[in-house]
Amino acid sequence: MADAAVSGTKTVLTTHDGKPLKVSLAKALRREKLRALMLIAPLLLFILLSFIMPIADMLFRSVENGIVAETLPKTVVALKNWDPASGEAPGEDVFAALHDDMKVAVAEKTHTRLGSRLNYDQPGISSLFRKSGRRIGRMKEGDYKQQFLDIDDGWGSVENWTTIKRLSPTITDSYFLASVDAERGADGIERKPENERIYILLFVRTILLSMAITVSCILLGYPIAYLLANLPVRTSNLLMILVLLPFWTSLLVRTSAWKVLLQQQGVINDVLVWIGLIDDAGRLVMINNMTGTIIAMTHILLPFMILPLFSVMKTISPSYVRAAKSMGATDWTTFWRIYFPNTVPGIGAGSILVFILAIGYYITPELVGGTSGVFISNRIAYHISSSLNWGLAAALGTILLVLVLALYWVYDRIVGIDNVKLG
């Protein structure tokens, strides 16, 4: 180490190739970091592309509204000068622009698509576009307003034009408003009429049912976790299989089992009739309602409560309980004052896990929930595949996602995402 640099009073350590040790260590650290990132990069990239991007795309769809400006470019510009407050339909210039736009749109067959989009906000408007599309080719030059009004006097309605004008921007909040049962009326945002409110009800129901399921999971999971944690290892391993088998069994298998058990001509009702507890006419209705959803989902999610609870209870030293008892505490006091508080983190972890999983469930409510036991997810699926209102589906999904991410954040705070264990 003859070349150890000496400068003034300070000695800088170096490695054998003459670089300062600090620099060299920093370099090594950088290299290590880089290597770690290189190992993570493929998966990170993969998840970003195949999972995060789609979610981002969905978020975008919930506000995207390019269709009006794309289909009716000239009309949108012409409408800028029209004031809905005037109480009159737009003038000839707008209708002339509409004629030009419609001609192009009909050739590309996009006018009915626009009609369906506008119809979400203004019932009845889709037929204007359909009818006009059929006759646009036969229109004569000049006085387009009258010609459009001849096709359908809906073109003279201020409401229809207000909707078109309101939805002209390429970004819209109309889907988000719709997903909280609101709409933009004459005086700004207002709630929808009572008989059209559904989504808040569904969100609330989803949360309440998920809570009910979480509570039943705690009630059923706690004794089992306690028993497993306090049995000799050999026995508890054996009993653990009874918990893990449902965990590993396909969701659909378990849902079909519940369908078989719960329906009115199903096994449970048959047994009850057979032993005479109920008569044949009074068979219990346990499926296609909330009861069905709660029972089946509690069964499906119970292992997710038992496993975290068990791992927490396993760490509680029996000497706490013995100490309390030796000092004269009763069984109940010992449990409630000593044992239970120690298991609270487990309850917390299990509850959030069960709640997160429950809130987004789709398959089980769809199959056993009927109408009163369905979740917001079922509505999202409905808008994707039946009503084709993809923007609304995306907005509802976004709200649900925010809800779940908030819980995920809480879970990460309490439990730490690294501490998730399986099996």
Place this chain on the structure above:
Amino acid sequence: MAGLYCPVCNPKGENYMKLKTILMSTAAAGLMLGGTSVAVNSASHGMAPCEGCTDSLTVVSWGGAYQNSQVKAYSEPYAEATGVKFVWDESSNEAVAKLRAMNEAGNVTWDLVDVVASDAIRLCDEGLAMEIDADNDLADAPDGTKASEDFGDLMVSGCFVPQIVYSTTFGYRTDVADWGGKKPESICDVFDLENFPGKRSLEKRPINNMEWALICDGVAKDEVYDVLATPEGVQKALDKLGTIKDSVVWWSAGAETPQLLADGEVVMGSTYNGRLFSVIEEQKQPVAMLWDAQVFDLDGWIVPAGLPADRLARVKHFLKYATDTQRLADQAKYISYGPARKSSAPLVGKHAELGIDMAPHMPTDPNNAKNTFLYNYEWWADNRDDLDAKFQAWLAQ
């Protein structure tokens, strides 16, 4: 099964009547000639070879007994003759959504899709379905009548090749002890919990249910849509449905009601008449038809737009075969839907396995069609989203 508009039908409904007249006359012809003309149908269909065609076909249909009738009547004989491999997808329920997604992706994986008329019209409008040149792409009738004339007004869209006329109607169990020997005879018995207690199954959408509710609430048949267009009318219909809401199981797939009826989970329920036929006649369940206020509709093929040439060639080859006079008549051997070609009606004979005459089981049979209802495609196209929101909100309460 979305209710949409029908360009040949004007809103006032004269063309509905015309459509109905056509339906009735083809059925009547079937009834009269059914017995005698079986011998004529044996003339085998000479199939032209298919050049530059793929050797597999992805066909989308509804599943259940209906798809089975298509397999038996169309795809099995076709596969036997050509060796083509069929992949069936039971996605007709979501056909419009999936076709739109495929179209957005520019990657259409379906070759031939079975949809109801209203969906076909919507798909055609959006440019998702291909226009069909009836006289070139489809086979003529045996007597040389051009296809366009043979299908007539049932070709409600340029993209649509109709196969069958079906109806949505009710079936009920015949062994319900609580009914004391009575049998439901009118649509309004569905709303009568006192005389006919028990669960009912209805479709989970406003179409048909709202009309039935209004009719049973005293609204005249031809005023139904005028009443339904008002908020009070909607409330009236929902209130009427509300009287039985606690006893309703809501279905979203056509096979559910037959299953629920067979299991005894419901005592009556609405579904497509062919599904009920197979419960009654094939599975011999104690179920009977209530034809009152049945609603007619059409079902048929569309070809997705944007297929590559080799697949398109195969689809056209199959379509020509599968919609010829004999094949459409053959389908009626397996399910009780009326063939959409006039020339097929006389060829409708007996059920393939049961050997019973099929004509009396057709929705268009005069005995069954004493009181029918035709819903207004155009009206529903405009009000579907709105009414659906109200209906679903009501349902969720």
Place this chain on the structure above:
Amino acid sequence: MSAAISTFRPSLTGFTVPMIAGLGAIFGFLWGLSMGNGLVGLIAGGALAAVIAYVLASSMENRGLGVLAASVLIGVIGLFLGGAGGAVAGAAMGAITGNATYWLSTGRYRAVLPPYASSKQVLWHHFFRIGICGAIFFFLIVPILIIIPLSFNAENFFTFTKAMLALQPEGYSTKHYSDFLTNPDWQQALRNSFMIAPAATLLATAFGTLAAIGLSQSHVPFRRAIMVVLISPMIVPLIISAAGMYFFYSRIGLQGTYWGVVLAHAALGTPFVIITVTATLVGFDRSLTRAAANMGANPVTTFFKVQMPLIVPGVVSGALFAFITSFDEVVVVLFLGSAAQKTLPWQMFTGLREQISPTILAVATIMVAISIALLSVLEYLRRRSERLRGLTPG
């Protein structure tokens, strides 16, 4: 029942016989109800059980013989009352009664508790274990077991027929299994499931293992943020993942394709691989890799010769999780797939929603068997891994 020692024996006529009579009365009551008269069953069952308890406890020291005798006796009675099914039920009741008699009369039920436990504590202890936990375990496991006998139903019903309850062979058949094996729809679905799941597993395991190794290095920038992103497919509700993928994959042309489904399933499976592999790496002794490097092994050799063998159990169990995730997944495939990708769960879903045929129960039974097999492998791996790393004695 005050202070007790290990040779404690409760009073025969004051405790054991009445308790067993009570048990017998319950059995008798249920039996009686099913035959039309609960009260007669209650009295007969109680009396019979009391006699059995007295005889066994007082004069039959040999436990095995005693239980056998009780079981045969009630089994024969059951045979006369209810045929083959009655015989089996009777034999089971007899065996339970016999065992309970010895359990009580020999005082073994107290042996597990400290001698100073009060009778109330003893009662609560057993009520908790047998009553509460037994019922919950019953709730957990019976729905899965019940479909097994039902899948052998000779009829197209979803409930036990008379012939099945009487254990007549005509009541059972394997026709639903042969339907599964011959029906092209189910076969196609089975094939698709086995085409998609392994590919998704392979992708998820390869990416996931690498990332887990990277994440377990001592210095990883943004570790927490990366972890949150990588675990998110497990947390985000499936319907949202499915919706997002449906929209996005539609835009880029992957909707309705084999690779679209595989990629989606792989993304859903990776969190499980990361979690299990990270867990095995927690106990990994880093000096081993340094030692290897010290002795001249390059990083690749070190990885395959030193690190890999030790984390293999974690990788395999992660792969099993990824496999079962894909194999059981239905929401995403429903949206992303087309007919050519119809998997087993998809076919089951349509079956359940539309035409619920008993074939579904046969498939369900097969899937339970697969779950049991996977679970056994996993349990074996877990034990092996713990033994290897010296965490528990095995």
